[in-house]
Amino acid sequence: MRLSTTFVASLVVALVSAQGNGSYAVKTPPLTTPWTDEVGTNPWPEYPRPLMERANWQNLNGIWRYENASGLGAVSSPPFNQTLSQEVLIPSCLESGLSGIQATGAIASWFSTSFTVPSSWIGQHVLLNFGAVDYEATVFVNGRNATFHRGGFFEFTVDITNLLKNGTNDLLVFVHDPTDSEGVVIPVGKQTLNPSHIFYIPCSGIWQSVWIESAPANYITDLVLSAGMDGEVNVTVQTSGTAASPVEITVLERGSNVPVGSGSGTSNVAFQFAVDSPKLWSPASPNLYDVTVRVGSDTIKSYTGFRTFSKGPVDGIERPLVNGEFTFMFGTLDQGYWPDGIYTPPNREAMEYDLHVLKDLGFNMVRKHIKVEPALFYNACDEMGLLVIQDMPALPSSRKPDAAQQDEFERQLQILIKQHRSYPSIIAWVIYNEAWGQITDTYYPEFALTDLVRSLDPTRLIDATSGWADHGAGDFSDNHHYANPQCGTPFYSLASSPFDESRIGFQGEFGGIGHNVSIENLWGVQAAINTINQTYEIDENLEAWNYRGHVLLEELRQQVERFSCCGAVWTQTTDVEGEVNGLVTYDRRINRTDPVQWKADIQALYDAAASRSNATARLF
Template sequence: MQKLFASIALTAAMSLQIATAQQSGAWKMVEGKISTPWAQNVNAANPHPEYPRPQLVREKWVNLNGMWNYSIVPKVSSEAKPATFQGNILVPFAVESALSGVGKTVGKDSVLWYNRKVNFALKTKNENVLLHFGAVDWECDVFVNGQKAGAHKGGYDAFSIDITSFLVKGNSQDISVRVWDPSSDGPQPRGKQIKNPNSIWYTPVTGIWQTVWLETVPLTYIRSTRNTPDIDKENVVIKTAIKNAQPGDIVKITAFDNGNSVAEKEVSPEEDGVLTIKSPKLWSPETPFLYDLKVSLVRKGKVVDEVKSYFAMRKISMKPDQNGIQRMLLNNKFVFQYGPLDQGWWPDGLYTAPTDEALKFDIVKTKEMGFNMIRKHVKVEPATWYNYCDKLGMLVWQDMPSGDLGNHWEPNPGITGNETEQNRTPESESIYRTEWKEILDETYNFPCIVVYVPFNEAWGQFKTAEITEWTMKYDPSRLVNSASGGNFFPVGDIMDLHHYPAPVMPRPDLFGAKQVIVLGEFGGLGLPVPEHTWQQKNNWGYQSFKNSEELYAKYDSFINSFEPLIKRGLSAAVYTQTTDVEIETNGLMTYDRKVIKMPEAKLMQIHKKLYNPAWGNSNP
């Protein structure tokens, strides 16, 4: 059978058909809730058109976002694709979201079906077709022309299926996706999703919520790279994974500084490429320099496959200061890390930003407010989000999305002894371990990520020492914050306390000799802004204020209290939070991003003092 590939021309024609359908009323955002300014810019013919994988770029790809058919059917009768569909859904927005055009809840007793026909043109026998999904929450089966092509479990990691053998002759291919998501009724990682949203728990997210796309690759191709910089040795190690490598194949790796080649290496597919980067330009929030990278697979002098990527020369580590307190270092220097708890929710798209411009907006505003770090809270973002953090110079702490909640503990700042752990089933453990490894693999190449957080506040926390030690061994290039906010075990690089509203710190005399001391959450100062809230009344914050002036005065007093904490050994702090989320109104911005509650310039000015390097080597 001849191999097929996605035709750009035919895809353009298909997009035109979708646009025509949109004009005739086939798609409309669900009304009833607030929305962001970017909602009106969503193009149903071509939503999220940007290339979705900035760390491994190829030219031949086709975006499958847009209008799909959908049906929600009972789980007991869901094995076969529905004979008819209930309507249109705009991918990549979850079915519960307003931007999907559907706005319906699915739940554990139903499944969600997607279907669309895709046009292809004939191509040579020397290429394969990969179908990529950025993220699908939670369990899905993929069918191509009526045959099951693959399956996946995991709501936060990307996956790919080689669909070449399932394609049929002609210009029309049928793709269907079956999704089941038990939300808070299941043990799987789900973050803040819950079937009955309330308080700090939000609307479920079911189905496709990141870009779906097709890519053509050679029979032998570059599957991935793993880029590990070492600023002390002035080199970067590039490990490649090659699919169907042949004897004699060569991997050629080239690093560029603003278009100029600075290092080059040729190795076999089994070898690591070690590139010397002389006098490296170090990546930091002030100077986020990125080296471009080109990796070519060469056979008998001919380039078989080629991808573009990038890397940064940066180091995250820890070392005792003159008082014997462990400090978090960036590029071998103490840098106080300060940023907001960022949940990445949107009133119109839920897990999915309306547009790429919207996705970037939150990072830009965080930077303009004078923060140098973001804690990405129990959610994983699209690769493009981390790419913007890399480019803009934003440090990131990456949480593992929580799930299988149930265990509790008595918070007791400063001492241990009240730890409990969730007794997870073998299935639950396997789900967690599988997805955590996938998340680490997919985010490894992003230099912005400096800390991994396996657990938050005992939410599903289990086998803490084992999970932490595995994470540290699997990726020794980052620090590991084993249990943010409590349920402390003497493992990992970081001791992390949560305290609302005022900033405090774990006791350095008990923990500081072995672990970095951080304040993983504080603040939560609330200001509900009329006409910009998820609901009209009964909104919630840790402490609410009447106006922006009162809010700023309290926040300023918190910032002024940090100097003695940093001098005693505090290395980082996280303020709750970037935006309001559903009924929570303790954001620096409203949920719709239309109101910034405290002026960026004033925040930038008061935050500058926190980065005084002398505070990291001072006596209290």
Template sequence: MGTHRGGYDGFTFDVTDALRPSGDQELIVGVWDPMDPGPNPRGKQVRDPQDIWFSPVTGIWQTVWLEPAPVARIVSYKVTPDIDAGVVKLRVQTANAPEGTIAQVNVMKGSAVISWNRGPADQEITVPVPDALHWTPESPHLYDLGISLYSGVSELDEVRGYFGMRKISLKKDSQGIQRLALNNRIVFQIGPLDQGYWPDGLYTAPTDEALKFDIEMTKKFGFNMTRKHVKVEPERWYYWCDKLGLLVWQDMPNGVNSTGEWRTQFEVELARLIEGRYNHPSIITWVVFNEGWGQYDTVRVTNWAMSLDPSRLVNSASGWVDHGAGHMVDMHIYPGPSSPNPEPNRAAVLGEFGGIWAYAPNHVWLRSGYTYAVTQSFSEVTRGYEQMMNQVYTLRDNPGMSAAVYTEITDVETEQAGLMTYDRRIVKGDLNRIAAATKGKPLPTTGYVTILPTSEAGPTQWRFTYSTPPARWMKPEFNDSAWSTRNGAFGTPGGVVRTNWSTYNIWLRRDFFVDRPERLRFFLRLNHDEDVEVYINGRLALSEAGYNRAYDYYPITGNAANGINSGRNVLAIHCRNAGGNQFIDAGIVCRPAVSLTGSGEPLM
């Protein structure tokens, strides 16, 4: 029937002439993958995966299907919104259409047609979109499309689709700095690096719900953008970006590109990428090269990509080797952040930074992996992320950075720099604080009212035991009268430690009292070395491995927050130490109630 070369783009074959008149039919789709080094773009797939290079994907990793189609049919369409003119422009590509075939385009809101136009097939048709609602991450409005093909009064074919009224451009701010603008409004873009790998299917997600989950979590982390890194996803992933509202920087998967043949193949697949994913409003930037991997003829290839799609921005080279082409000047730094200087005709962006690591037991590909910034606990990840994001927003203001990409949304095999584990089950930090920092609005570190003081300002009295207590030791009704009573903090002598703790385990309890808890939002103030579990009235409020080096605030949310009573409450803590110095101290503070959601719990 035919052959196809390339591992990322869709293709079709007309099998009609090969079919038998009746009976069973056999269709064979065979795939050969030369792997690395080979002539095709491949992204991070290598024969010997390690560090930031991952397992290769061979065979058929996307959907294959067979469908009937009319002889004269719609093959594809290309939709380009123009918010300034209030129109959408379409070109309907056909096959075997008789001379004089007309394409009719209906713009719909649900089932209601709000505007339409018709014109010759395979030519541009302009349709007005009255009072257009613009597509944004906050309000990702999509219009439905109905496209019909007519020969005279006979309908030959029809397809349905959608589009968004969205514009991406450069725009100078009031200081004359070149910025990124969405729908003519300057928008700071902040997103994660997303490599699109899965522990069970590598390139292939287990379900459509899993694709959707990644995008939902990206938004929950406070991001408005994501950089799809040297991989092209199935159409459904982009559909969910369109539907849920997430800006996409789309990388071209890298190849070796060391020969003329290999470079030709790279450009063939780059053109297919731009043409094949053109209609998605979520995609706003094409990234041609990454960190010099297979980079060649940079200015020519970049200008050619810009000519293929004048409606979007083109990032010529993300990191390392810049030749002054494209719409952005892009740098990478680990851990960072930092920023290049904006240029008169190019916006300054930070294409990669971050990579804070903390070990998540039973949720890693390998115990020791590749990372960029090592921490000992999820709370350190949170604090480090907040510090980085504070710097990001400082760089936004000076020298005028327009976007930043944090590495990364999930761990991937041996690269363990994710905000989530590879299996997507654990957030490695406080989701609320991470989201607030991402938006440039970190949770405050001052202005709290103390309910139960820590030992920072003076001794605090605790009931405690070094012996394993009964299973209900954390419950308010548990009788702890046989436990010892001493002053905190507990740990290796020094600093605010007032009781020496040298065993592997310690269990502690302390009462606190609250009036009208529904008016308040509660936080733990906690310093621990090492693993800690914190309960309030018998309900788990926090479980964190490792140590956090310093006192920090943790929102009390969900079931634990709902269990705080008017009157007496019990704070109960179990801390474990595996060796070296040890420490435990905690208190409770509050602020006026605000809307927060839970974090640190299993997600899937």
């Protein structure tokens, strides 16, 4: 399939139109979604961090100013008291149509806005929060350097109280994104300046929400919260003050605000308390409880779910256990890309649409693939009852890190765990995907990294090497194979490793069958369209595509019944750019699935798993 000359010409004009009169307007992306025109100029109005919510906050999302910077050295000459040349929508990726910029090669950028602190906050500390900035951010408030942050997927907070002035305050942010730069090996996921099939357009800039909030002098900086199926609640509350402070925590029935348990302890020290007979969280019954935490005059709201993730032998096979019972995990590879917003979904409704598609078909899990989502994504999974297997964003697939780059990868892996370990739905962490950026010639870093992750979060499973380059670390023996599965089986292909019966048999990726569509539903970039035939399999119509899906799920069901298959990941939730193997198209306008068939086939997987719970070991 080829695009018309007129379409390509108009697309090129849109892609290079970073110059103009500077006023914000959505630029026409290569493909829209049903929500593109609903974004407006006040995007993502929701409180961005539901695990640690403060009552007094102010959203800074909206129209900011933007200007391309001359290079990394530009940070030494900030454009204070200057009006940057263009308007930009925050949060957004500079490469997206929603940003109003649709830039290419955004290596260095300036962003600015202004804000006024509410008078009711006088006497309080003011905290400036960023959900995520890709990749490095240097933040200035009223002409003074406030902080520097490195890591494109993680939130950060800075206390700007001493930098504020009466009236209007100026916020200036320098962003450096070195994706694909010479010698650079950083966690990028699937971003590249030269997209091709399974590697996609990059995201640069402030792509998650920005907000300020007020807090007392001694305020809560972090909350680590987990609750087990036995009712025990484990809590650690970090505070800004150096002295130990009393902590009070209350667990409340969601919806009624009736207290069901409470505990007390000291800041910066872990403590425990118990809740009698809690309603357990599981994919079938995602029961959540609201939580209030108080330290002095600082109060935050949070929530938790009582559940225990573990592993153990069932039917003589090592299995993943949810609340002590073997739960077959079946989900999709979820890239989290949007044609109009790239990394940033148009709005919450759009983001949750993908999850509802999965839940409605009967999937009980999603593998968040080498990307980290906004906090509200995990909140939605908690509330819907979708288990999450969370990947660490990968280093570039073709590059290996030096010692300093490996140390930085490890530092950011720790941040991933620390910032997400309190979400009830996350069941497992993935350290490496298909050996991308994984050192394999001098030593095997996944062993030490598995120990590190386990020390930070002993409550979850660890998939050290999803796909291959598996040397025995972690809890999963994880196979990738297209299109048919090889899940916990006595057969495998050369790219993967033989099944290790001492670990959980898991199909980390399979499926990937494709179905082409008309240009109206495709990413309108000719280079991407040219790669469609790289899809593992192309089915000429939806009837054939659904039939092939049935055949592959039936093969998986037999592997659950006969062998040691304990879970699987279907590729994938949506099409992305030149990939046409999603359950839904990239624009989310076509759902390929026959829902009756898919629901029945997915339920058959769970039924086969249930039959193994009390069965004797079977041989092929």
